[in-house]
Each structure stands twice: as structure tokens, then as C-alpha cells.
Amino acid sequence: MCGVARPLDAIGDWWSLLIIRDAFDGLRRFGEFQKSLGLAKNILSARLRNLVAHGIMDTVPASDGGPYQEYVLTQKGQGLFPLLVALRQWGEDFFFEPGEPHVTLVDRVTNMPVRRLELRAQDGRMLMAEDTVIVMPTENTRK
Amino acid sequence: MCGVARPLDAIGDWWSLLIIRDAFDGLRRFGEFQKSLGLAKNILSARLRNLVAHGIMDTVPASDGGPYQEYVLTQKGQGLFPLLVALRQWGEDFFFEPGEPHVTLVDRVTNMPVRRLELRAQDGRMLMAEDTVIVMPTENTRK
DNA sequence: CCGTATCCATTCCGATACTG
DNA sequence: CAGTATCGGAATGGATACGG
Numbered sequence: 485m486c487g488v489a490r491p492l493d494a495i496g497d498w499w500s501l502l503i504i505r506d507a508f509d510g511l512r513r514f515g516e517f518q519k520s521l522g523l524a525k526n527i528l529s530a531r532l533r534n535l536v537a538h539g540i541m542d543t544v545p546a547s548d549g550g551p552y553q554e555y556v557l558t559q560k561g562q563g564l565f566p567l568l569v570a571l572r573q574w575g576e577d578f579f580f581e582p583g584e585p586h587v588t589l590v591d592r593v594t595n596m597p598v599r600r601l602e603l604r605a606q607d608g609r610m611l612m613a614e615d616t617v618i619v620m621p622t623e624n625t626r627k
Numbered sequence: 628m629c630g631v632a633r634p635l636d637a638i639g640d641w642w643s644l645l646i647i648r649d650a651f652d653g654l655r656r657f658g659e660f661q662k663s664l665g666l667a668k669n670i671l672s673a674r675l676r677n678l679v680a681h682g683i684m685d686t687v688p689a690s691d692g693g694p695y696q697e698y699v700l701t702q703k704g705q706g707l708f709p710l711l712v713a714l715r716q717w718g719e720d721f722f723f724e725p726g727e728p729h730v731t732l733v734d735r736v737t738n739m740p741v742r743r744l745e746l747r748a749q750d751g752r753m754l755m756a757e758d759t760v761i762v763m764p765t766e767n768t769r770k
Numbered sequence: 771c772c773g774t775a776t777c778c779a780t781t782c783c784g785a786t787a788c789t790g
Numbered sequence: 791c792a793g794t795a796t797c798g799g800a801a802t803g804g805a806t807a808c809g810g
Binding site: 487488489490491492493494497498501502505539560563564566567569570571572573574575576577578579580 | 630631632633634635638640644645648663682685703706707710711712713714715716717718719720721722723
Binding site for chain 2: 791792794795796
């Protein structure tokens with residue numbers, strides 16, 4: 485399975501991606517996800533279990549000391565942030581009507597809004613989507 | 628429908644995303660997609676029709692003068708490039724075994740490999756996923 | 771409030787056969 | 791080669807009822 489199909493398989497489906505988005509928005513509880521997404525409880529349960537099984541989310545004891553669990557993104561799950569930004573950015577670029585409010589991601593430390601997702605070559609030069617097309621197999625150099 | 632769900636709805640499903648990836652790899656013909664993905668012809672047909680209906684792909688006369696069509700990415704479809712990069716990058720970061728060959732995207736003009744997808748704030752400062760979390764509704768300022 | 775178990779209708783997908 | 795039409799089995803998702 486290739487470098488694109490494997491992530492898709494791990495994420496699972498569309499619902500899972502929306503769960504992950506909600507997790508980035510700070511949601512943690514079963515009921516919060518269900519209320520936000522409006523999907524059946526058994527489906528949500530299965531999706532959360534799958535995300536945990538794939539190491540994207542993890543369960544932690546409830547922060548309020550309650551008898552239940554909370555679901556949080558692992559490091560691996562947090563690595564999906566650029567994917568969600570790309571998705572939202574594409575949506576804003578091609579779907580939004582003029583005057584429609586945008587949703588901007590904000591760095592919580594400096595409170596600076598994120599401008600754009602950028603592609604950069606190894607020499608630091610900026611690349612646009614239009615001139616970056618071909619794939620090429622290379623040796624693994626990163627850990 | 629929010630800025631994440633709408634793109635998901637337009638793309639359709641995961642088969643569609645793999646079709647788009649193949650299109651970035653230069654595939655254009657019905658049979659090429661089918662052979663590459665191994666999905667049933669009726670499914671492929673439906674997916675291509677959906678992608679065209681959503682303005683992500685378009686049909687053009689066969690480049691070899693044949694009696695059939697070819698399927699190419701529109702501008703809107705090409706805008707999905709960062710999404711695919713993000714997906715693949717995540718896969719390489721969290722799924723690849725040491726020694727497994729990576730697939731690197733290459734700028735076809737300069738032949739430079741793409742290094743990383745980066746998030747930048749409006750002041751140009753580099754942001755990491757870890758400190759960039761919250762969403763905030765804003766006014767639409769772009770066209 | 772958090773989940774699991776069960777049921778049912780619908781959808782989805784692959785295989786196949788068929789047309790140009 | 792490039793699709794369309796059809797069919798049956800499998801998987802899916804929503805509603806609901808139930809239990810911790």
C-alpha cells in the first residue's frame with residue numbers, strides 16, 4: 485500500500501476526519517463529539533475505537549475526575565494538522581462565497597493567524613502547486 | 628456545512644482521492660485509472676462522473692486522436708495538491724519503516740524535491756503543529 | 771452520562787454481461 | 791478500449807433498547 489493509501493486506511497473514513505477536526509477544536513468527551521457531529525452512538529464508538537487502535541487518539545481519565553474517559557490526539561494524531569489545514573484552505577479557496585465568514589487557524593501562543601500552507605523545495609525556494617507534479621521514488625534518508 | 632465537511636463532500640470518497648493522486652501522477656485514461664487502482668469499472672465511472680460534476684476534473688478529447696476522452700485535473704483539482712502532500716508526508720512520518728523507500732514530490736521545472744509542507748503565520752514566522760490549535764471565525768477578506 | 775448490542779433499511783461494491 | 795446496465799452479497803449507518 486502506497487504512501488497515500490496507507491494514511492487513508494489508518495484514518496478510516498470521513499467521520500473519523502471530522503472527529504479529528506473536533507479534537508483539534510478542543511473536544512474531548514464522547515457526548516461532545518456526538519452532539520457536534522450528530523452521528524449515531526454506535527458509529528461514534530466504533531470510529532473512536534479505530535482511531536485509538538491506529539494510535540491517532542488515546543484515552544485518558546476524565547479531567548474532572550468523572551468515571552469516564554476522554555479522547556485526545558496523540559503525537560501522531562496531531563501530525564494530521566497540516567492535512568486539515570489543507571482541506572479547509574482548499575474549501576475556502578474554491579467554495580466560499582464572497583462575504584462568507586472564514587475560519588482561520590490561530591497559533592495559541594502568539595495569537596497569530598495562520599496565513600497559508602506552503603510548499604518549499606529543499607533549497608528553500610517557494611513552490612506553487614502548478615509547477616510541482618511528478619512523483620519519484622527515493623531512498624529513505626529520514627529516521 | 629463547515630469548511631472541512633464541504634470539501635470532503637465534494638471529493639466524495641477515498642477512491643476519488645486515489646484517482647486524484649493518480650491524476651497528479653500523470654494518468655489520464657479510464658483504463659489507466661482502472662489498472663492502477665483495481666476497482667470495478669462501474670465504480671470508477673461513477674467516481675469520475677462525480678469529480679467532473681464537482682469541477683475537480685474535466686474531460687478532454689484524447690490526446691492521441693482516439694475516439695475516447697481523457698480526464699484531467701481542473702485548476703480546482705490541482706488545488707488539492709497540498710492535501711495529497713500532507714497525506715503522504717504524514718504517512719512517511721508515522722508509518723514508514725527505516726529503509727523503506729520514500730516517494731518524494733519533485734518540482735518539474737527545477738527538478739528540486741519538495742522538502743516539507745510548512746505552516747506560516749501572517750508575520751512569516753514558522754508554526755509547528757503543536758502550538759497551533761484553536762479555530763476562530765473571522766471576516767472574509769480574500770476574494 | 772458513557773458506551774455496547776441488536777435490528778433493519780439502505781447503500782455500496784465487485785463481478786459479469788453487454789454495447790459502441 | 792471505454793464505458794453502461796444489472797445483480798447479489800456484504801458492509802454500513804441510523805434508531806433503539808439496554809447496562810455500567
